[in-house]
Amino acid sequence: MAMTMSGEVQLAAPRDVVWEKLNDPAVLKACIPGCEELETTEEGGFRATAKIKVGPVSARFKGKVTLSDLDPPNGYKITGEGEGGVAGFAKGGAVVGLTDKDGGTLLTYNVEAQIGGKLAQLGQRLINGSAKKIADEFFANFAKAVQG
Numbered sequence: 001m002a003m004t005m006s007g008e009v010q011l012a013a014p015r016d017v018v019w020e021k022l023n024d025p026a027v028l029k030a031c032i033p034g035c036e037e038l039e040t041t042e043e044g045g046f047r048a049t050a051k052i053k054v055g056p057v058s059a060r061f062k063g064k065v066t067l068s069d070l071d072p073p074n075g076y077k078i079t080g081e082g083e084g085g086v087a088g089f090a091k092g093g094a095v096v097g098l099t100d101k102d103g104g105t106l107l108t109y110n111v112e113a114q115i116g117g118k119l120a121q122l123g124q125r126l127i128n129g130s131a132k133k134i135a136d137e138f139f140a141n142f143a144k145a146v147q148g
Contacts, residue, residue, distance in 0.1 A: 001114070001116070001124065001127065002115075003113045005109075005110075005131055005135065006110040007135065008106055008107065010105075010106055011146050012143075012146075013146040013147055015098050015100055016073045018098055023067075025038050027145050030141065031145055032141075033134050035048060043066060044067055048065065049062050054127065054130040055126045057087050057119055059085060059119075061084040063080055064080060064081065065080035066079045069095075073098060074097065077093060077094070077096075078094045078096065084117070088115060088117020088119040089115070089116050090113055092113030092114055107139075113131075115127060
């Protein structure tokens with residue numbers, strides 16, 4: 001099943017600070033809902049383990065993320081895949097952009113993902129609602145991290 005999501009969030013921090021935090025494994029681990037492990041890989045990406053609940057399905061996903069099209073401090077492309085055992089898999093990517101706005105930074109994102117297994121059987125509305133909730137929680141946490 002394919003999923004797309006986009007959004008933007010206004011952050012009260014300069015663009016170079018936001019860029020730095022977007023590339024800091026400790027900050028990301030603290031901000032990603034359910035994240036248990038997050039470490040930098042040799043390729044300049046991340047390896048992660050996160051426990052995620054979508055409707056009645058709860059699973060521990062292990063995956064890796066690669067960063068490309070790096071344009072500091074303007075943005076990058078994230079590509080990743082995660083495996084959740086019987087719950088299924090998710091793979092996809094996001095384009096993240098940073099621009100100066102209102103004395104802070106506007107972060108925009110466009111996500112495209114493929115989901116399979118039990119997760120895909122839950123239905124588009126439940127998946128989209130859960131993805132939006134996770135994204136909202138991440139950005140609320142991230143906004144606090146860049147301001148702190």
